[in-house]
Amino acid sequence: MAAGLIEGLATAARDIAHPAVHGCDCTTPVLADRADGTVVRHGPLVVKAHAPDTDRTALAAQLAVAAHPSLTGTLLPPLPGPATELDGRPLTYWPHGTPVDPDHPERAPWEAAAELLARLHRTPVPATPAPLPPMRGPVKAARALSRMRAAGPHPAAATVERAWSCVPPWARAEAPLTHAAVLCHGDLHLGQLIHHDGRWLLIDIDDLGTGDPAWDLARPAAWYAAGLLAPDEWSRFLGAYRAAGGPAVPRDGDPWPALDIPARALTVQTAALAIAKSLGEGRALDEVEEAVVQSCDRIAALPPS
Incomplete structure (x- = not known):
């Protein structure tokens, strides 16, 4: 810059x-x-x-x-x-606050993140000077695909494109969101938490808006599906969200019918950004990036949602 x-x-x-x-x-x-x-x-x-x-x-x-x-x-x-x-x-x-320590993933505050999300999703949308926009998760996913395409050809790009075609239009920002007007963060990951005044808080409002609260659970869900988030950590996160009354998934039973589409979109977004970054840096995909591309391959083989 x-x-x-x-x-x-x-x-x-x-x-x-x-x-x-x-x-x-x-x-x-x-x-x-x-x-x-x-x-x-x-x-x-x-x-x-x-x-x-x-x-x-x-x-x-x-x-x-x-x-x-x-x-x-x-x-x-x-x-x-x-x-x-x-x-x-x-x-x-x-x-200013203290971010999550990336050097100690075992200390990641999964329960705190889940409880904050549940609280956010349960909060009625406050009155604001102008209407709060739709959360920008689908827009960011679409921009990631545009960035990959602009970066140049890559052997894995076709796999990512096939997976993107399996994502419905609303999750590609090609159709209006029709979900209930639930308050959503729009870009949840552990980098969006800081510790301030003795508690964890969510930061970064650039994607804040209304829409499908499942989108805020989609990145951990996608990591879990790709084998990048341990089953114990996923269980802790999902269990804490449910215990806090989060509305994105049912209180009991299979959460994947609610999470599937957003998790597919976040997987494609992550893979597209990985390809664009690797091309920009003139290097091959690393092990984590390869795992996300492999998830795209599995998505492309699934029946449409």
Whole structure:
């Protein structure tokens, strides 16, 4: 990302964190630097520059939901800050928290993630200045396919395309969502949790909206189906979600009729991004990426959902 954007974010973070202090020499580490979001930290404050094509009206609604009292203890609430843009990218402000430690997967807070999702899904959609948009899970899946196609030819691309053809139009963002208006995160994975003020909270509202709550369980379900998430961890996650009254799956019995379509879409999305990344880096798929492509092969052999 351009150095000017990073420098501008650092300045914005410093000015808000220390409005009366000049010449502060505190460090401002970059927490993320991607086309869809660049994030810097200054002490207890985090500033995020959202993607240039962010729908400003939708973002305002998402911020209002995150700040709503009914979501206290579920979503990280935003901090007040100037409604500014930097290089055509809207800025938002957040408290800093501790992320999940990727070096210790045995400590992954699967139960906390499941309980937060169940609480989110059970919360009535708050009133917002503008209607909350549909959650962007299907849109992100479709964009992953576009990114793979633009990256160039790859031997595994045909397998991914066949699996994508087995996903119904609503899950490919080619038809409107017709599911009940349940509040959804839209992009749940362990990187979307931080520990703040003694508890785990969900972060990243860019895909927050209404739709099928099963989408928020789909990534762990897809990992489990691909053999990348241990059965014990999947059982802990699913069991905690059910125990917390989550509405995405039945309280008892087989959860897969509800999870199958979103899990297929998330599998294809993950495989498409893996192929695009490997092409961009000029390397072969690694073992995990190969496992996801193999899942696409199995999806392509299944009867349509």
